[in-house]
Amino acid sequence: MLREGMELTLKKVVTPADTAAKVASGALEVFSTPMMIAFMENTAFELAQRELSVGETTVGISVNIRHMRANLIGDELQCNAVLTKIEGKKLHYTVEVTFSGEVVGSGDHVRFIVDEKKFLENIKK
Numbered sequence: 001m002l003r004e005g006m007e008l009t010l011k012k013v014v015t016p017a018d019t020a021a022k023v024a025s026g027a028l029e030v031f032s033t034p035m036m037i038a039f040m041e042n043t044a045f046e047l048a049q050r051e052l053s054v055g056e057t058t059v060g061i062s063v064n065i066r067h068m069r070a071n072l073i074g075d076e077l078q079c080n081a082v083l084t085k086i087e088g089k090k091l092h093y094t095v096e097v098t099f100s101g102e103v104v105g106s107g108d109h110v111r112f113i114v115d116e117k118k119f120l121e122n123i124k125k
């Protein structure tokens with residue numbers, strides 16, 4: 001069962017697929033902001049998914065993130081997500097990525113609990 005205050009920490013090593021040059025968010029071979037946000041979303045998603053029923057999942061509906069420190073391929077990062085507030089189907093998180101104890105990026109993220117089948121059926125074509 002989901003409870004306010006739950007948290008999860010995941011690790012990841014920066015790979016060549018994660019760079020700004022690779023995902024076209026910039027020119028340099030450094031850890032990209034979109035892949036940092038994907039790591040934050042993945043941590044928040046995993047935290048919720050472990051507690052949901054079969055057929056339920058979460059989708060991301062909001063991110064408000066700062067990226068404060070650059071990283072190179074091979075750096076081992078940690079992401080911590082804390083479920084700060086449950087508001088009906090809305091799950092509010094704080095997320096923080098660190099490298100060697102220094103903050104790489106942080107911010108707020110919101111996910112929404114959906115029924116997988118209904119969500120896909122409701123997408124307008």
Ligand SMILES: CC(C)(COP(=O)(O)OP(=O)(O)OC[C@H]1O[C@@H](n2cnc3c(N)ncnc32)[C@H](O)[C@@H]1OP(=O)(O)O)[C@@H](O)C(=O)NCCC(=O)NCCS
Pocket residue numbers: 058059060061062090110112114
């Ligand atoms: C999640 C989603 C289905 C909610 O739509 P819905 O079921 O019609 O629900 P509503 O529009 O009534 O919104 C429910 C609540 O979420 C809020 N909300 C919905 N989308 C939001 C967004 N993008 N940012 C912030 N709040 C949002 C609404 O303001 C509402 O808040 P309230 O209950 O306090 O009034 C819809 O926003 C959506 O499909 N978003 C895209 C998600 C996505 O594709 N993510 C990427 C894949 S993981």
